[in-house]
Structure formats: C-alpha cells, structure tokens
Amino acid sequence: ETRLVSCVGFTMSARGLIEQAKRLAARRAVDDHIKDGQIVGIGSGSTVVYVAQRLAERVKEEGLNVTCIPTSFQAKNLIIDNNLALSDLDVHSKIDVTIDGCDECDADLNLIKGGGGCLLQEKIVAAASDKLIIVADYTKDSVYLGEQWKKGIPLEISSIGWKVVERKLNDLSIAWGSKTGLASVRMAIKKMGPVVTDNSNFIIDFNIGDLEEELRLKLPPKEIEVQLKSIPGILETGLFVKMAKQVYFGQNDGSVKTRA
C-alpha cells in the first residue's frame, strides 16, 4: 500500500494507481457506449462511482439525456446524488446498456461479481440489457476465474436453510476434487451476524480452493454455474458467464486496455 510508483511524471501510491485506473476505465466506457436517449443500467461498487460522475458531467456539458436503472441501494443513491434521472425495471424492462464493475474477469469475458453483495439485482439488470459493459482496474484481469480472486464465488442464498446450503457446497467442492474448498456465510463487521443483502437474503462465499489444472479444465464456469443453481436455496451466483460484451481495464500507466 505504501509502495510509490513513478507514473506520468509524478509518484503515486499503489492504491492511488488503482483508483486512477478505475476512473479511466469508467470514463472511457461511458464515452464509448452511452448515447443520448438511452436507458442505462448502473452497476454497483467503487468503480461505478466514476461511471455516475462521468454521466453527470456529460449531462451538464452536452445536455445528455439518459434514464438510469440501479442494480442496488448504493447504485440508486449514486443516481440520485449525481442528479441523474432514476427509473426502475418495472418501467423499463429493456435496458440499452449497463455499465458495471467486477471482481475478476477471465480471458473469455466470464466474470466473478458480488464482492459487494449485489449480484442478484446486478444479474437481473444485466440480463435485461442489450449490452453489459464492465469497468475494472488492472488487478481484476485474469486468464481463468480464481487466478487472482481468492475470496470465492459469491452466492446469494435464502436465509432459510443456509446451513443446508453451506453443507451441500462443502460436499460439492470435495466431489469436485478440492482439498481446501470452503463455503462460508459472509459475516458483518465483528461477526455479529450475517451480511443481509438489499433483497433480505444472505451471501455465501464459496471458495473452491486452488484446483489442480486438470480438474479446473474439467469444470468450466458454465458447468460450475449449472451445478450451483441446482442446489435449492441458491438464488443466484456471482458467475456471469458470457454475459459481458466488452471489458475496460484501466492500467497503471494511465492507459486503458479493452477486451471484447
């Protein structure tokens, strides 16, 4: 965190570089994809803050007219705080473009999402969108899912029977050949109780562990998703398989790399 890196003529902390990368990715994505008159899905997380800010700038500067659909309580507040037009899925069941963040993106544009616990609404909004555009910093760019994101796959689950789901997931990871797999309900600060989502559900972080390459190749993200969705009580998974159209990764040298 304290490492100082020389960047475009001045030094910045590693955290500062990541923040700059998020901002650059968000601004580029908004400028490349958002057009006047569109219905725009607003994702959740810290990178999307810059998406809302850039949209607000364009509303002021060019009179851009967009209607925004939130993916979470946080996103709704972002829309309101940036004076953007707020609507919802009941009014607009079809969205032109959604811009969201991710926790990890693989070489095939598969994503892990839900680090912030908003994955259920995020996936519904993504599924309603003609285009899902992802904005991230360079630390999220992986060859395969789980390469860098070690916290596991976030799963939104029913609060009823959460212990059953936890047990079934642990059995599943053993069946998959994992020696270190672990499913655990996400706890709030000081472990006083579970994190409760915007939809009054719990989150399980399902860490499959580091599978040997041979086992990993037998378990592509789609197969994992199908098996997870077959467990009663799992409402949605943070695996977004082949949903993203394009991903923008802000780099630590001030450039933006895209994958489509």
Ligand code: 5RP
């Ligand atoms: C929330 C998400 C976020 O988009 C994801 O966690 C990335 O967040 P950040 O931009 O803060 O790194 O999926 O559920």
